[in-house]
Amino acid sequence: MEENFDASVLEAPIINVIPPGPKSLKLLKDQEEYETSAVNYPKYFKIAIDKAQGSTITDVDGNVYIDLVTGISVVNLGHNNPFIRRRVQEQLEKVWHTLEIPTEIRVNFSKKLLSTLGFKAKLLFTTTGADAVEAAVKIARYVTGKRTIIAFEGSYHGITAGTLGLTGANRFKEFNPFFDDRVVKFPYPYPYRCPFKDCLNEILRLLDYAMSNPGYLGGDVAGILVEPIQGEGGYVVPPKGFLKGLKELAEKYSVPLIVDEVQTGVGRTGKMWAYQWENIEPDIVVISKAIGEGIPVSMVGYREEFNKLPTGFHLGTYRGNPLGLAAGLASLEFIEKYNILPRVERLGKKILEELSEVENSHVGDIRGLGFMIGIELVRNGNEPWSEGTKIVIEEALKRGLLVYKAGRWDNVIRLMPPLTIPEPLLNKAVEILKRILNSI
Ligand SMILES: Cc1ncc(COP(=O)(O)O)c(C=O)c1O
Structure with missing residues (x-):
């Protein structure tokens, strides 16, 4: 099936010149001249991109890399996917900015997306992940008339002024202290590092206590905001039963459960959501990143009973861009048509099995679900080793592999392969990574 939809360079990785090559260096220098010193990714991936096809990226010096980053879980169905590109091009010929005035693509997208959620919902369109999180929290506060949001340590929900308070990692707050103080953080069950004896139940018990006790949060909780797997927090997979437990608490106290699927959604873990x-x-469900396959579009799906929002409740010029919706509809259809979900589940397990053969005391934990895999690097026992992720990213780049980091201490290598990656390329990528991990 893969020949039909995957344009990867199957010979990858191809390293003609150790990166950064001279043409990359020139563009990196030019970028430095014109752009802010705050740019992030070029400091890790010291290359300039010429083009990208399927699961491969070609730099301006002709090196071809296997891409296990997918623009942070955005280009889930591979770069330049011909199926998606054709549908975006068709929409481009019609109209590419409409405000909220209905179009066929808007209605068809909405119908299709809602059919995947598994509950009766309404959609509110937004533009980015953070915008969608802000809208979701606003909806929860509006429909409950309450203010406190329960969120989790290590979480990431964006870094706009409105989402900084919801995001757990303090390092993002150094530059903007004005975050929301009506957010209370609870520990996220982190099996590798959990200080509790019975991590999951202890945390659920704490939450239950806080929500029932009028001297604490009781009576003022507007919503529980959670990532099903923590993304930026380090690809932390909670024990089974966590979301179920949260749902039970949410029902017990009539509080909306807001699930942030920005990074986990659209098939990334082997289920659509x-x-x-x-x-x-x-x-309430928050959707962004892969739904637009690289075209910025996001949305909130909320339970139909909450549909009492006043006109103009949430605004934003670019919400629901038709090109993004064309990409979104095409990607949902593509996942069904090519039966992508079982593939991700099967190959995700295979990657975990392969990686478990690595023998190095710096590899503290290997975990994941589907194509969302984290490798936690440590030293002196289980002390977080952030230098280690730098070494691995740099070494992988030299060998033609793009991987990135995550984690509260920046010490987790995360793998986010395209869901469509041809198996031989995936095998090569895992082989290279294993060699690096064995040697650090
Ligand atoms: C779970 C989650 N929520 C929200 C966001 C914020 O999305 P954006 O960067 O589009 O604002 C991210 C971004 O990585 C995310 O991973």
Whole structure:
């Protein structure tokens, strides 16, 4: 099936010149001249990109890399996927900016997306992940008339002023202290590092206590905001039963459960939505990244009973861009047509098995679900080793592999391969990574 939809350079990786080659260096220098010193990714991937096809990226010096980053889980179906590109091009010929005035693509996208959620919902369109999280929290506060949001340590929900308070990692807050103080953080069950004896139940018990106790949060909780797997927090997979437990608490206290699927959604974990692993229905779901396959579009799906929002409740000029919706509809259809989900589940397990053969005391934990895999690097026992992720990213780049980091201490290598990656390329990538991990 893969020949039909995957344009990867199957000979990858091809390293003609150790990166950064001279043409890359020139563009990196030019970028430095014109752009802010705050740019992030070029400091890790010291290359300039010429083009990208399927699971491969070609730099301006002709090196071809296997891409296990997918623009942070955005280009889930491979770069320049011909199926998606054709549908975006068709829309481009019609109209590419409409405000909220209905178009066929808007209506068809909405109908299709809603059919995948598993509960009766309405959609509110937004533009980015953070915008969608802000809208979701606003909806929860509006429909409950309450203010406190329960969120989790290590979480990432964006770094706009409105989402900084919801995001757990303090390092993002150094530059903007004005975050929301009506957010209370609880520990996220982190099996590798959990200080509790019975991590999952201890955390659920704490939450239950806080929500029932009028001297604490009781009576003022507007919503529980959670990632089904923590993304930026280090690809932390909670024990089975966590989302189910949260859903039970949410129901017990009539509080909306807001599931942030920005990174986990659209097939990344082997289900269309990661909450479907726990067979629960969220009250509000936040969707972005891969739904637009690289064209910025995001949305909030919320339970139909909440549909009492006043006109103009949430605004934003670019919400629901038709090109993004064309990409979104095409990607949902593509995942079904090519039966992508079982593929991701099967190959995800295979990657974990392969990586478990690595023998190095710096590899503290290997975990994941589907194509969302984290490798936690440590030293002196289980002390986080952030230098290690730098070494691995740099070494991988030299060998033609793009991988990136995550984690509260920046010490987790994360793998986010395209869901369409041809198996031989995936095997090569894992082989290279294993060699690096064995040698650090
Ligand atoms: C779970 C989650 N929520 C929200 C966001 C914020 O999305 P954006 O960067 O589009 O604002 C991210 C970004 O990585 C994310 O991973």
